[in-house]
Amino acid sequence: MRAERVAVVTGGAGGLGAAIGAHLSASADVVLLADRDVDGARTQADRIDRAQAHELDVADDASVEAFVNDVGERFGRIDVVVNNAAVTAPRELDSLQRETWERVMAVNVWGPTALCRAAAGLWRSTGTGGRVVNITSRTWLSGGPVAYVTSKAGVVGLTRSLALEFAPLGVTVNAVAPSMVATPFTRTGRTEAEYAAFEAKHLAMTPMGRFATPDDIAGAVGFLASPGAGFITGEVLHVCGGAQLAPSP
Template sequence: MTGISDHRETGPDATDLPEGPRVALVTGGGGDIGGVTCERLARDGWTVAVTDLDPDAAERVAARIAASGGSARATRMDVADPDDIRTAVDLIGREYGRVDAVVCAAGIEPPQDLAAIEVSAWDLTLDVNVRGPALLAQAVLPWWRRQRSGSLVTITSRTWLGGAHPAYAASKAGLVGLTRSLALELGPIGVTANAVAPSFVRTRFSAQRGDERLLDAYAERARAATPLGVLVRPEDVANAVAFLASDQAARITGEVLHVCAGSQLPLFVR
């Protein structure tokens, strides 16, 4: 892929930004972390474009936001499909006349160790977890250039430091590298790019680790590995995202904010 700055722009052609709330586009918005993040942003006054591969899940989140007095719309987006990304961004941008924040919460984790890795699963993991955010930023770039402001928040994982299933850990480390690269490239137009790296969060996504008994055991090991002795919740991740997307973080870029209850720290024998 060529540099983002080389992308042919087909976005906005108007000269004035519309008045009204800023717009946040959230991928994976129908999931547990993505959904809570959408709701938190809506409470902060954002208009939220809830995007997800599952349009029904996105609709449910948008409906909860509307029922609470917020503003949201649901849009289907497959972040593994470049055409789908461009279509969704064009739809959202032209409806609202702006795209201020992009939150990349969509992700997959095939539970495959080295001996079991399938090429198709490896490719899809990288397509969803790394290429998707890159192409999404590329699609939103014309709006950011017009606005001379914006924020990108990617949701990576503590596994970028210590490893996990190979494809997943490689993709999350790659996402950190992508985020830092975009911080350098987008900074001159006033756009920040930061990553939030949670540790284990008990969600529908994590249920792929096994049945409830196995998941209980894993969650206990994860809790015991934290200095704070607690598990991270979706709300904790959403709070970090909301901060990095806000004006309070306008001078923060290229950072990785670990939401891990301390489990990102090296362990030492005391």
């Protein structure tokens, strides 16, 4: 099967990945929701037109290479890569173990790096250009859970570096930095009381007075993946209702 426009969304089993996939399905012939949890990705794909599920562990080089090779053989191209897959870790430095740190970096930083490296082979051979959108976090500006925030700051550096390297291929590389989105991911490692305090803190720091939604993030990704964003690269688009701004004195 050959397609005119193929989009890949990692972390496709989650709510945010599914929302991004649904948004991209309006302009792509094929949307591949890729995740270690392939059953979860399949459940999400069943709800989206032109979406398919694919197993992918972004922290495993063999899995990434096999995935990109399969996409190349089946569709002949990749037009959009959305690096959304992520894991988090304990918030305090004292409770952070090296193996946890390495896992966060492997998924959150190496994963996008490896997928882009593999996809670059297709971009070089097809000459079609493409779009990369990396999901970072508003916390890269403010700090927070040390491993997670360090990894998301690394994604910003990766975005800027790849924007330079991929520009001759006609590939733009940008990042979307959401503030808090109420998904199961944001509850990870928090008790109900901790999560309630977390919500209250983020609501208080958001000038627009509400949380981001998956659709808010998906809309920003869709714009950066669109033809209208063809001369935008190396940018970080904050989708957080003004929470990226310094508070008033």
